[in-house]
Each structure stands twice: as C-alpha cells, then as structure tokens.
Amino acid sequence: MTTLLEPGQIPQASGDAPRVLAPDAQDVFAHRARRFAQLADGHPLGDYLRFMGRLAQAQQKALDAMPAVPVPDDAARSQSRQHGMPLVPAQSWKRDPAWRTALRTILAEVGPAASETAAATLKAIGTLEDAALDGLAERVLRTELYGEQADKLTFVAAALQVYWTKLAAQLGSAALQPLDVPGVCPCCGALPAVSVIGASPEVPGLRYLHCSLCNSEWHMTRAQCTACDAGESAVAYQHIEGDKGLVQAETCDVCKSYLKLVRRDKDASADPVADDLATLALDILVDESGFSRSGPNLLLVPGGG
Template sequence: MSTTPIIQPGQIEAPSGDIPFIYISPRDNVFRDRAGRLRQLAEGHVMKDFLLFMAELTEAQHAALAVFPKAELPTEAEIKLCREHGMPPLSVQSWPRNTVWQEALKKIIVDVMRTATPATKEILLRLQALDSDALETFATAILAGEFEDVDLGAAPFVAAALQVYWTHMATTLGAQAFGANDISNLCPVCASPPVSSILRIGGAENALRYLCCSVCNTQWHMVRVKCTNCESTKGISYFAIAGSSGAVKAETCEECGTYLKIMQMDKDQYVDPIADDLATLALDLMMDETGKLRSGPNLFLISTSAMAV
C-alpha cells in the first residue's frame, strides 16, 4: 500500500467558464472500448476468467445498443424545465421507465448464452422465465440500491440492460441537453451515484476530474481534492496498491469515512471507469481493512456472487 501527497483544491483547475461540465462518450465507443479494455486487463490477471466474461457481457451491451429500438425521450420543454431547476431529466427514480429496456435484456441473454458456462446458463434461464412485471420489479430494486430480495446472480445482466437503456437516452439527447444538478455528486442526467472518477487528458478537459455515472455512462465535472460523497476538502488521502502504475487509486475522506476510486488517464490513457474498477478489487479489499466504505456502486459487483459466473 502506498499513499500520495495531495495538492490544494483548485490548484490545477481551469477557470469555471472554460470547463466542459458534461462528457458523454461517443455512442459507438462506450461499450466496445470497455470490452477491449477488459480483455487487455485480463492478460495475466488473477481474475482473468471473470474479466474475460465481463468483456463478453460488455460486447453484448454494445450489440444491444447498436440495435436499440426507439424509446420515448423528454420533450424540449421538460428538458428546459429540468435545466432551470437543476434536476436530472432522466432520473432513475422518477423517469417513466419504458419496458423497451427488456428487449436489450433479451438480446444480451441470447448473446451471452452462446458461450456461457452451465452455471451461467442456469442463471440466464431463470431470467428468461420472468415475466415483464417481475423484470420491472427487479429493475426498480437495482436502481434503488435495494438488493436484499433480488436474484444476485442475475442482477449483473439486468443492470447491463438498464445501462444500455439509459446510455441510449443520454447519447441520443447529447451533452447539450443537460445542465448542472443541484446535488453535485449525483449524475446530472439520471441522478445515479458515480462508480468512480477519472482525470481526463486532452483539450479543454485536460487534468480535470469527472465523476462517472454507474448507470448511463455520463461523466460530469467535479473539482479535484474534494470528497465525492460529502464534498469536504479536509482529510482527503490517496491509496494505491504497491508496485502498481498508480493509474487507479482510492480517494478517501476522513470526514465521512468513505472512498471512491479515481482513474488517471495521464498514467494510462486507456483506463475505463468500470473495467478498471473491476480489475482492482484488491484495492477494495485494502480499503475494507481501513474501515472505509465505498460511496458509489459498481452494478456488476452487487455481490461477490457475481464472481461465480
């Protein structure tokens, strides 16, 4: 374990007027690039089989997004109202979710089934047996963070389909449709918590920190050296696995006792908010030993039972 000295808030941030607030990955790239990153990370990794499986699931997401059917979107008036009042227009809690996301789930199941192990096929068959109402109940529980009564083995597949649905809506509307959220540590598009944060490189985003949504893949700006959970600027520390490149660190806060991983593109330009999170579970274990709680979820890691697939 190693720690890193920190700079003071605002030392390397650009003037606020020059900062692009929202970054949305190109629609054709987000899942495809993530799948490639997972395969790269799998080489020589102790969790190689798991990461390769996640690459297959992510490729299935890419394929589902490519043929995603037309879905209802907020009207211009609704978007304008949300921008004026600092509200996410596609909130996972209030947006009237269309059952069209279930079409993405069906395609993901078919694609993953082709190479799935017997244990995974059993999980997928359980999902196929659920009716539409049961799937909606499942989705509501995942998006609300209520995992006690859900099928934990099936949860990553439902989450994958929901990510496709919200990514479809976010990329269809584009970054210009969204404004700042009144709650700065929740996604300004869908009001979900971040899975991690990332220090971007290049252009107007260079060296700026963006939080990365756990559902719709949107990234939004938050100044560095500031807790992504309670927004305190006191007691911020960084931890990394000894001997690693330092591209992925845990940013911890003594004020609220939480942490969230931060990815640094200047150390590895291919870091991905979800892929690199999955590949650095050792860092989560290290944080468990410190007593820090993770402040944002990775929906593919709702339970360690996800590793079983």
C-alpha cells in the same frame, strides 16, 4: 500504499471546459470490452474479467440495435432544470420497453460464454414475465444489489445501462447541465461508480465523476470528497503497491467514504467500469482501513456471481 497526488500541484477547471460529457454511444461499451480483455490477461480474476468483457460487448451490440427512444421534450427539460432535477431520473422516469429488448440481446450474446452457473441464471431470466423483470429493474435502480435472485441483477443492470446510455447520448452534452448537488449524475440522478482524470483528450487534467448507470461524466474539482464535499485537507489517496497508481482510492476522513479515481490521463485505454472491477483488491484494502465505498458498480453484485 502511498500518497501520489500533492494537493498544491492540482490544476483546477478552466472556465470553458465542458461541465457534463454525454457518453459516446458508438464506442462506450466496445471500449470497455477491449479493456476487460486486456485486464484479464494474467489476472487472478481472469475468467471473470473475460466474461465481463463479453457482457460489455453484448451491451454494445444491444445499444447499436436500439432505435431512438423517447426523451423529455423542451418543456419537461426546462421544468427539470428549474427544480434542479436530473432529466431522466433513474427511479421515476417511465422506462421504454426497449430496455427489455436490450436484456434479451444481452442474454443471447453472453450465453455461449457463460459458466454453468451463469448459464442457469441466464435461462431463468429468459423465463421471467415483463412484470418480474421490471421488479428486478426497480431493485437495480434503487441500488439494492442483494437478496433473492441477486444473481440476475448484473444482467438486468447491464441492460438498464444500455437504455440509460442511449437516453444520455440522445440528450447530448449540451442538454445536460450540472445540478446543485455535485455528487449525483445530472442526467439520471444515479451515483458515480468512480471518478476519472482525463475523461476525454480535450480535458486531460480535469476530474469528472462517471455515472454508474448512464455513463455520463460531470466535472468536479479534484481533491474534494465526492460524497460530502470536504476539501483537500480531508482527502488522501491509496493504491495497491506496484500497480503504477492507475487506479487510486480517494478516501475522506470526514465522512469515512471513498471513491476510486481512474487515471485515464496516464493510460487512455483505462475504463471506469473495467478498471474498477479489476481492482477489487483495492476495495478490500481500503475497506479494512474503515472506509465505505460511496458509489456502486452496478455490475458487481456481492455474492451474486
């Protein structure tokens, strides 16, 4: 474990950098699928990562097939802005049935690659009525990734990510404005999965938080706790020895939380979600030193398989 970043060297946001970046609907999940495949090679969790790559590929297919979905009109948008609310809040936005179509596409696509256990889960999801699926969706959207039927939640989360990514892409970067609360997504109000340096080639040195649900990214000053806003004197960086520091854990001594930081400026093929799941050893390490993770990876259901 080493500290990699010197706070004095950290560049701050320039005035004209985009505050919020909507996801690239053409490639967001396809990029993730390629990264999972790359990370799987020689990895102790190779089979798992390869399967997650198939899942990401299925998400891209479901997103490509999804027709335009209803988004808030101008009046609703300005009302949300007035109240400092996200435009399509995860917990209260009326979901279009398109999310369940996405789920069915995903089930069909990953089926052939599934292990025996996963195949049984996929089959069980396929028999559920709409109301039961919506019940599972509510749990994912409240980040309650545990309990009965937890094995189904990864797939439900994958479909919800597709739907919210569609919403975010349709709204577009210009419609998404930062909220007063810097730690939640301006589009959907969900917590970030990780933060990213070099979110896009136009913003190489800046840090953005990456939404765990809709794949939007929003700017936040570097070396600042994303959970409690504590400044650089409270934050430190840890990484696994020998991994080149591509993924670091930003820990906060004030609130004892951490969030991973993915250095896309060091390797443009890095992906917030794939690189997070490929570095679970770092979570264990940081966890053992007394820090709790402040944002979820919705595809990771502890004990859910």
